[in-house]
Amino acid sequence: MRRWELAIALDPGxxxxxxxxxxxxxxxxxxxxxxxxxxxxxxxxxxAAHLGLNRNTVVAxxxxxxxxxxxxxxRGGGTFVAVPMPLPPQPPAAATQMPTYPxxxxxxxxxxxxxxxxxxxxxxxxxxxxxxxxxxxxxxxxRRAIERRGRVLITDAxxxxxxxxxxxxxxxxxxxxxxxxxxxNLMVTRSIEQGIDLVARTLVLPGDTVAVEAFGYPPxxxxxxxxxxxxxxxxxxxxxxxxxALEALLEKHTLRAVFLTPHHQFPTTTVMSQARRARLAxxxxxxxxxxxxxxxxxxxxxEGKPILPIAAGAGRANTVYVGSLANLLAxxxxxxxxxxxxxxxxxxxxxxxxxxxxxxxxMECAVAELFEDxxxxxxxxxxxxxxxxxxxxLADALTRYLGDAVTFHLxxxxxxxxxxxxxxxxxARWSRAAEQQGxxxxxxxxxxxxxxxxPFLRLCFSYHDEAxxxxxxxRMAHALPHGRQIH
Amino acid sequence: MRRWELAIALDPGxxxxxxxxxxxxxxxxxxxxxxxxxxxxxxxxxxAAHLGLNRNTVVAxxxxxxxxxxxxxxRGGGTFVAVPMPLPPQPPAAATQMPTYPxxxxxxxxxxxxxxxxxxxxxxxxxxxxxxxxxxxxxxxxRRAIERRGRVLITDAxxxxxxxxxxxxxxxxxxxxxxxxxxxNLMVTRSIEQGIDLVARTLVLPGDTVAVEAFGYPPxxxxxxxxxxxxxxxxxxxxxxxxxALEALLEKHTLRAVFLTPHHQFPTTTVMSQARRARLAxxxxxxxxxxxxxxxxxxxxxEGKPILPIAAGAGRANTVYVGSLANLLAxxxxxxxxxxxxxxxxxxxxxxxxxxxxxxxxMECAVAELFEDxxxxxxxxxxxxxxxxxxxxLADALTRYLGDAVTFHLxxxxxxxxxxxxxxxxxARWSRAAEQQGxxxxxxxxxxxxxxxxPFLRLCFSYHDEAxxxxxxxRMAHALPHGRQIH
Numbered sequence: 008m009r010r011w012e013l014a015i016a017l018d019p020g021x022x023x024x025x026x027x028x029x030x031x032x033x034x035x036x037x038x039x040x041x042x043x044x045x046x047x048x049x050x051x052x053x054x055a056a057h058l059g060l061n062r063n064t065v066v067a068x069x070x071x072x073x074x075x076x077x078x079x080x081x082r083g084g085g086t087f088v089a090v091p092m093p094l095p096p097q098p099p100a101a102a103t104q105m106p107t108y109p110x111x112x113x114x115x116x117x118x119x120x121x122x123x124x125x126x127x128x129x130x131x132x133x134x135x136x137x138x139x140x141x142x143x144x145x146x147x148x149x150r151r152a153i154e155r156r157g158r159v160l161i162t163d164a165x166x167x168x169x170x171x172x173x174x175x176x177x178x179x180x181x182x183x184x185x186x187x188x189x190x191x192n193l194m195v196t197r198s199i200e201q202g203i204d205l206v207a208r209t210l211v212l213p214g215d216t217v218a219v220e221a222f223g224y225p226p227x228x229x230x231x232x233x234x235x236x237x238x239x240x241x242x243x244x245x246x247x248x249x250x251x252a253l254e255a256l257l258e259k260h261t262l263r264a265v266f267l268t269p270h271h272q273f274p275t276t277t278v279m280s281q282a283r284r285a286r287l288a289x290x291x292x293x294x295x296x297x298x299x300x301x302x303x304x305x306x307x308x309x310e311g312k313p314i315l316p317i318a319a320g321a322g323r324a325n326t327v328y329v330g331s332l333a334n335l336l337a338x339x340x341x342x343x344x345x346x347x348x349x350x351x352x353x354x355x356x357x358x359x360x361x362x363x364x365x366x367x368x369x370m371e372c373a374v375a376e377l378f379e380d381x382x383x384x385x386x387x388x389x390x391x392x393x394x395x396x397x398x399x400x401l402a403d404a405l406t407r408y409l410g411d412a413v414t415f416h417l418x419x420x421x422x423x424x425x426x427x428x429x430x431x432x433x434x435a436r437w438s439r440a441a442e443q444q445g446x447x448x449x450x451x452x453x454x455x456x457x458x459x460x461x462p463f464l465r466l467c468f469s470y471h472d473e474a475x476x477x478x479x480x481x482r483m484a485h486a487l488p489h490g491r492q493i494h
Numbered sequence: 495m496r497r498w499e500l501a502i503a504l505d506p507g508x509x510x511x512x513x514x515x516x517x518x519x520x521x522x523x524x525x526x527x528x529x530x531x532x533x534x535x536x537x538x539x540x541x542a543a544h545l546g547l548n549r550n551t552v553v554a555x556x557x558x559x560x561x562x563x564x565x566x567x568x569r570g571g572g573t574f575v576a577v578p579m580p581l582p583p584q585p586p587a588a589a590t591q592m593p594t595y596p597x598x599x600x601x602x603x604x605x606x607x608x609x610x611x612x613x614x615x616x617x618x619x620x621x622x623x624x625x626x627x628x629x630x631x632x633x634x635x636x637r638r639a640i641e642r643r644g645r646v647l648i649t650d651a652x653x654x655x656x657x658x659x660x661x662x663x664x665x666x667x668x669x670x671x672x673x674x675x676x677x678x679n680l681m682v683t684r685s686i687e688q689g690i691d692l693v694a695r696t697l698v699l700p701g702d703t704v705a706v707e708a709f710g711y712p713p714x715x716x717x718x719x720x721x722x723x724x725x726x727x728x729x730x731x732x733x734x735x736x737x738x739a740l741e742a743l744l745e746k747h748t749l750r751a752v753f754l755t756p757h758h759q760f761p762t763t764t765v766m767s768q769a770r771r772a773r774l775a776x777x778x779x780x781x782x783x784x785x786x787x788x789x790x791x792x793x794x795x796x797e798g799k800p801i802l803p804i805a806a807g808a809g810r811a812n813t814v815y816v817g818s819l820a821n822l823l824a825x826x827x828x829x830x831x832x833x834x835x836x837x838x839x840x841x842x843x844x845x846x847x848x849x850x851x852x853x854x855x856x857m858e859c860a861v862a863e864l865f866e867d868x869x870x871x872x873x874x875x876x877x878x879x880x881x882x883x884x885x886x887x888l889a890d891a892l893t894r895y896l897g898d899a900v901t902f903h904l905x906x907x908x909x910x911x912x913x914x915x916x917x918x919x920x921x922a923r924w925s926r927a928a929e930q931q932g933x934x935x936x937x938x939x940x941x942x943x944x945x946x947x948x949p950f951l952r953l954c955f956s957y958h959d960e961a962x963x964x965x966x967x968x969r970m971a972h973a974l975p976h977g978r979q980i981h
Contacts, residue, residue, distance in 0.1 A: 008695035076875040102836035104811040110525040146640040153633040204849040229848035348591035357600035361716035362691040388563040
């Protein structure tokens with residue numbers, strides 16, 4: 008112990024083993040510079056005597072430091088503080104990196120709005136209320152999945168998702184949605200967006216024409232276009248996509264696919280009528296195009312009997328079905344899924360294998376456990392009650408504070424309400440004024456394929472509770488242009 | 495308690511609250527059919543008296559059953575077993591679903607080999623050894639991430655990855671690999687495959703020409719082709735990609751990009767020389783094409799000084815860098831990353847936002863914690879020692895059991911060894927015979943862009959320990975064609 012004095016009291020009572028306490032103390036001295044690169048450590052026998060430790064404890068501590076790369080054991084004997092790798096030359100500032108090849112433009116997506124001011128109430132967000140998410144149950148299930156199935160679970164994985172979750176999802180989708188699905192033609196996805204993207208690349212070739220709802224979901228348009236699709240808009244009304252307009256389009260165009268959200272149309276929330284569903288299915292089969300059915304929030308239906316997906320009906324052979332439990336659990340949890348007829352599934356599987364070869368098997372098993380022990384079903388029923396109450400509270404507040412400034416139908420399901428602003432109200436300007444009042448909502452222009460100014464608003468009721476929704480609409484009323492304010 | 499007798503002894507000593515014990519017992523009776531749909535439950539007062547419970551306990555139990563959708567509370571009073579939704583008509587067998595539109599073929603990927611017979615040793619798998627994965631540390635970090643940051647963490651997410659992990663990764667990549675990277679031009683990906691896929695769609699338009707290594711990584715080829723690229727192969731030798739051949743190609747073709755694995759070339763394991771790197775960078779800048787640098791196992795370098803990526807050198811403005819910690823942690827963990835110059839990052843971000851809008855923020859925080867507490871660095875140093883020993887054990891066994899049947903250079907890094915079979919040995923046939931002997935390896939044909947028969951083998955040493963590797967090569971020797979067996 009000549010040049011260097013170990014500056015720590017080792018404590019046999021601590022939970023950390025003595026050899027790790029020792030390694031940690033030496034590591035601190037190396038990092039602080041008290042021990043210099045290349046400097047020898049005391050011999051293990053010498054240090055053991057000095058500290059009153061068993062020599063094996065010191066040897067184990069030194070081994071740990073070798074494993075951490077902090078010291079080297081020389082072959083001839085002796086342990087030395089490692090000499091760090093020379094630092095690479097300082098990279099130039101990132102800003103100067105301008106490629107010499109032509110850049111492609113970013114995809115057209117709604118501009119991301121900045122972070123809201125603290126206290127802002129958010130009606131623009133259709134995400135579930137994080138406060139209701141069964142986070143503890145999921146974290147517990149995740150830990151159990153790792154503990155029981157352990158390492159194999161994390162390394163072993165299937166591009167289609169863990170069989171345990173596929174089995175649960177297939178059973179649930181067959182039982183509650185009437186789908187022709189087994190674990191063999193169901194794929195678990197990271198997110199519904201990944202699902203739409205994989206399906207687009209499974210079905211679409213560059214130059215193909217794909218029909219979409221004129222009001223719709225911009226990320227879907229982006230990935231369809233990225234796959235090479237030319238998009239044509241079909242109007243939507245209170246019965247969903249206008250299938251007569253689609254039929255007229257078929258006179259002029261050969262369609263590769265139709266992408267739609269028939270259950271709770273996004274963003275207008277309308278439910279597609281049975282007659283239109285049947286006619287769409289017939290057209291798809293006879294004219295030879297695919298239906299991509301995005302059923303993103305199937306569970307959240309508050310009125311009347313459940314409506315079965317198009318994929319459960321006569322057009323099922325031509326329908327690829329995309330969904331997710333993200334709105335039920337949480338957007339970060341791997342719980343999207345695709346159901347496709349077996350002949351289509353072959354290519355789908357290859358696209359997934361190439362682009363993201365395996366899922367998160369541990370998390371998939373954790374979600375499967377929520378199914379198996381009934382937690383998921385209980386959660387569905389609870390959330391249905393919660394969101395139905397919030398929908399009603401939002402509708403009440405709109406009537407109370409905004410009167411005839413907006414008109415709307417109570418949505419049968421989903422997490423948002425679609426309202427029309429009275430003529431003379433500039434919705435974009437109202438939205439900007441509302442942000443100043445501490446409430447965020449977006450005008451409908453961003454959901455319009457043609458990006459035209461629109462007299463509509465989509466207001467989400469999932470993210471806040473009843474009192475917050477009431478306050479949000481009160482703030483909206485304060486932001487109304489003067490002369491239009493009712494209170 | 496007229497028609498129905500509750501068949502359970504409630505136990506106040508159990509961990510489950512009494513009202514949940516009660517709800518669970520009634521739920522069991524509903525599911526078993528002892529309680530029929532529409533049947534009334536006893537009044538809460540009556541049942542409380544019968545069971546000797548507080549009436550509030552019974553009310554809470556009934557509320558739970560309502561939440562689970564198993565019973566309905568009628569407005570006029572009284573609680574009734576719920577009448578289940580009518581079952582949808584039985585879907586037809588999946589096999590009959592043949593779409594009426596033309597199907598696209600699956601992507602060309604190596605045929606997935608079936609599950610090996612029990613006890614088979616796997617030399618075809620470059621995955622890390624699951625037994626060495628810090629599963630407990632990660633599961634603990636995941637639980638802590640959920641507990642501390644909770645629900646917000648799971649719902650809130652960023653398409654580029656959680657800032658905490660981006661910060662750690664950027665610091666690590668700048669420090670150890672000399673990259674010009676900040677959290678603002680780094681994206682966390684689910685997997686390295688997702689990274690390559692996103693970069694392909696950021697850079698490539700249909701009809702573009704992309705040069706790839708003639709021996710290379712088939713999933714990368716698939717996603718490049720899916721983005722519309724026409725691929726041309728460039729030979730590789732012991733100094734990596736042959737840049738003279740690339741230069742000759744530039745006389746005939748305009749290149750959009752070059753995709754390569756310069757650090758430990760996949761599958762041949764060679765390290766690209768400094769001279770070739772410099773020449774490639776110069777060509778990229780002057781001729782205006784992008785370099786996609788796949789540095790999939792940077793950490794695993796066992797000999798000599800570290801080699802900095804192309805993205806850290808003079809060609810950085812034209813280079814997009816893709817990597818992953820999957821081989822260090824486990825393939826199922828979200829730990830891939832992309833570093834791109836800011837002008838390229840804009841489109842990259844939009845492609846990610848459209849195709850998979852958010853990552854797994856909870857897992858990203860868990861991985862960040864492994865960085866923060868030093869666990870990751872310790873793990874790197876341990877794995878380096880383990881894999882270097884395994885590499886040497888595989889090489890020893892090849893020399894011992896196979897003699898001159900194969901020739902190879904000891905790889906400086908990576909998780910596999912590239913060997914040439916002596917002429918006269920049909921590698922594909924040898925591989926099939928080896929499977930019968932309980933060892934799996936694949937011939938190199940699957941890594942050849944032109945799918946030609948090849949006298950090469952790639953043997954991975956990461957997945958098994960030294961004794962297993964020795965036994966695997968012994969079995970390979972037994973499967974050698976007669977007359978070629980040495981032992």
